[in-house]
Amino acid sequence: MSLKRTPLYPMHLKYNGKIIDFGGWELPVQYEGMGIIKEHNMVREKAGLFDVSHMGEIIIIGDRAEEMVQRLVTNDVKSMQDFQVMYSPMCYPSGGVVDDLLVYRYDSKNYLLVVNAANADKDYEWIQQNLIPGVEASNRSAEYAQLALQGPAAQQILQKLTSLDLNAIRFFWFNPQVNISGVECLVSRTGYTGEDGFEIYVQPQQAEFIWEEIMGAGGEQISPIGLGARDSLRFEAKLPLYGQEIDQDITPLEAGLGFFVKLEAGDFIGRSALLKQKQEGLKRKLVEFSMLGKGIPRSHYEVEVGGLPVGHVSSGMHSPTFKQPIGLALLNMEHCEAGTEIDILIRNKPVKARVGKGIFYKKKTKSK
Amino acid sequence: MNIPKKLLYTKEHEWIKVNGDKGHVGITDYAQHHLGDIVFVELPELDEEVAAGESMGVVESVKAVATLFSPVSGQVMEVNEELEEAPELLNEDPYGNWIAIIELSDQGDLEGLMSADEYKSYCETLE
Numbered sequence: 098m099s100l101k102r103t104p105l106y107p108m109h110l111k112y113n114g115k116i117i118d119f120g121g122w123e124l125p126v127q128y129e130g131m132g133i134i135k136e137h138n139m140v141r142e143k144a145g146l147f148d149v150s151h152m153g154e155i156i157i158i159g160d161r162a163e164e165m166v167q168r169l170v171t172n173d174v175k176s177m178q179d180f181q182v183m184y185s186p187m188c189y190p191s192g193g194v195v196d197d198l199l200v201y202r203y204d205s206k207n208y209l210l211v212v213n214a215a216n217a218d219k220d221y222e223w224i225q226q227n228l229i230p231g232v233e234a235s236n237r238s239a240e241y242a243q244l245a246l247q248g249p250a251a252q253q254i255l256q257k258l259t260s261l262d263l264n265a266i267r268f269f270w271f272n273p274q275v276n277i278s279g280v281e282c283l284v285s286r287t288g289y290t291g292e293d294g295f296e297i298y299v300q301p302q303q304a305e306f307i308w309e310e311i312m313g314a315g316g317e318q319i320s321p322i323g324l325g326a327r328d329s330l331r332f333e334a335k336l337p338l339y340g341q342e343i344d345q346d347i348t349p350l351e352a353g354l355g356f357f358v359k360l361e362a363g364d365f366i367g368r369s370a371l372l373k374q375k376q377e378g379l380k381r382k383l384v385e386f387s388m389l390g391k392g393i394p395r396s397h398y399e400v401e402v403g404g405l406p407v408g409h410v411s412s413g414m415h416s417p418t419f420k421q422p423i424g425l426a427l428l429n430m431e432h433c434e435a436g437t438e439i440d441i442l443i444r445n446k447p448v449k450a451r452v453g454k455g456i457f458y459k460k461k462t463k464s465k
Numbered sequence: 466m467n468i469p470k471k472l473l474y475t476k477e478h479e480w481i482k483v484n485g486d487k488g489h490v491g492i493t494d495y496a497q498h499h500l501g502d503i504v505f506v507e508l509p510e511l512d513e514e515v516a517a518g519e520s521m522g523v524v525e526s527v528k529a530v531a532t533l534f535s536p537v538s539g540q541v542m543e544v545n546e547e548l549e550e551a552p553e554l555l556n557e558d559p560y561g562n563w564i565a566i567i568e569l570s571d572q573g574d575l576e577g578l579m580s581a582d583e584y585k586s587y588c589e590t591l592e
Contacts, residue, residue: 126528127501133527134502325501325528391549393505393525415504415527422505444523 103150104242104301108308112321120215122151125323133325137417140290140330144248145322146311149296150304153217154241155210155224159232163205164363169224170200171349171371173362177202182269182285185357186349187220188367192374193345194352196220197337199287201271211243213339227366242304246311247294247330249461250318255284255295257314266295268463278310289327291334291460332412333458335385335425341396341411342383342425350374351427353383381408384433385456386424390448392441394424399442400432407432410441418458424450466588467494469560473536473575474584475518480560481536481567483575488537489563492524495588497559500526506552508544509533509565515541517574522564524555537574539567 100123109116114125125148127133139145157166167174172185181202187195196216201209212220221236228234246255252263258278263286266272271285283298299307312319328338337343343352350358350371360372388394394413399406413424424441432439435454440447472480478496482489497503507523515521515535522533543566548554554562569575579587 132502329527391505392507393530395530415525417527 101151103148104304105148105150105244105308108305108321109148114321114323117324119151119324122214124148124151125321126325127323128321131320133323133329134417136320136322136326137329139320140248140292140322140326141418142249144246144250144254144294144315144319145290145326146308146315146319147245147247147322147327148243148308149245149327150242150301151214152243153212153214153220153236153238154243154298155212155217155221156235156237157208157210157224157232158206158235160206161229161231162208165229165232166200166208166210167363168229168365169227170198171358171362171365171367172200173359174200174202175362179204180271180273182271182287184269186343186354187223188349188365188371189345190367190370191345192348192350192367192370194339194343194347194349195223195345196339197343197354199285201283201285203273216339240300241298242301242307244297244299244304244308244311245288245290245294246297247288247290247292247322248319249293250315251292251294254311254315254319255297258310263295268293277307280307282307286463288462289336290330291336291458291462292330293461293463326417329414329417332414332425333416333418333423334460335457338412342427347427348374351379351382379430381427381429382433383411383425383427384435385453386426386439386441386450387453387456388422388424388441388448388450389438390450392443392448393422394426394441394443394450400426400428401440401442401447402432402438404447407439413441416458423456428452466498466585467560468581468585468588470581472560472581473578474581474587475534475536475578476587477532477534479534479536481575481578482563483569486539486569486572487542488539488567488569490536490565490567491563492533492555492559493584494559496524496531497556500524500529500531502527503552503555506548506555506564507533508546508549509535509541511541511544513541515539515567517571517577524552524564533564535567536578537567537569537571539570542566542568
């Protein structure tokens with residue numbers, strides 16, 4: 098199978114991106130002369146520009162669109178106002194997760210769902226299977242390029258390119274018609290880094306132009322950022338990654354995403370399983386941990402207590418901000434209390450770690 | 466790509482600098498460049514007997530875990546403990562920062578290694 102390229106591929110070559118195969122997409126893991134740690138710190142301290150055009154875009158249109166989207170996702174879609182964005186898991190009847198996504202509401206008959214690249218086809222199929230009369234779904238992924246501009250300097254940089262006061266776009270809201278350097282873009286104050294910032298959707302043929310405009314406006318304050326730092330940034334901010342913190346066998350409640358499961362919102366797919374799980378109590382859940390012994394925890398490493406398996410690491414790495422390894426693990430309930438000592442099996446050797454709470458990066462997003 | 470002339474190289478991107486029956490071992494510029502930011506080094510064990518081509522340690526970057534293979538058979542005489550505190554030294558100066566010193570048990574092992582020119586050609590085939 099041949100690899101897919103985003104409309105910004107020429108920019109990755111121009112800025113010397115180190116291209117890898119990311120789930121069938123040719124994307125930069127990092128940029129020459131920078132590297133994951135420098136790119137990571139750039140986003141925490143100034144600003145970074147990401148190509149996230151591989152993300153999938155699915156539109157849901159029709160008289161009963163609101164009802165349809167509410168049926169698909171676990172969060173309270175009916176509470177949304179026009180031009181609001183909402184994060185939500187989308188579940189199977191079992192309560193396992195199909196995907197996690199952003200819901201953009203234009204109005205009650207018109208929604209845009211932004212889904213993970215690797216899941217886009219699966220999601221579209223799932224939505225088609227569950228379609229109700231009076232609603233149409235359509236996979237528009239190829240019609241959107243997407244850039245993420247993230248970091249404390251993001252607003253100041255983007256403001257140079259538009260006459261719209263960006264303060265008007267609040268956290269998890271969007272404006273579908275922002276004129277950026279003469280090009281109409283959809284701009285939302287959203288992101289996947291734990292920093293303030295924007296996600297910018299634009300027609301593919303305008304993507305390179307917008308990229309260069311933002312890079313030019315950012316000057317010394319900005320750098321292109323690859324997938325490596327995208328992962329380390331989202332990880333430090335404890336934002337879930339599909340396939341690690343959540344998947345078809347892990348429910349949002351187990352993954353600590355209960356805030357995004359509104360059991361009273363309506364009869365969404367997976368509701369009865371999640372309700373039952375909530376009533377019976379969780380058997381396992383996601384916890385933070387820090388290392389006591391030497392070693393770096395990695396995704397899928399086993400966790401033991403007293404030589405017996407009690408769970409696994411969902412994500413783990415050397416945190417560039419804290420300059421030490423930290424991790425997230427899905428553990429049996431009896432080992433989840435903060436302070437509990439656990440063993441991470443690193444190359445089949447148990448290495449001591451301790452369950453913690455509040456040890457991850459405190460998000461700087463403007464949530465109010 | 467920096468490939469010093471006087472060293473010998475493995476296909477797994479280790480270098481060895483042989484002096485009599487002692488060999489300083491490290492990772493190459495190619496290795497550090499491809500790993501990216503190195504954040505952890507698991508050193509070989511002191512006095513451990515290692516065999517040519519076998520695992521004796523680990524080098525981890527933010528993204529990747531790479532096994533360190535011994536270029537030769539012998540005994541680990543010394544390890545560079547500085548790397549435990551400052552693993553990034555392997556990025557900054559991969560040939561100035563050795564990982565272990567091995568006492569060679571068989572000089573014949575060196576015949577299986579690549580010269581700088583051979584290693585350079587080998588790396589070119591990987592690009």
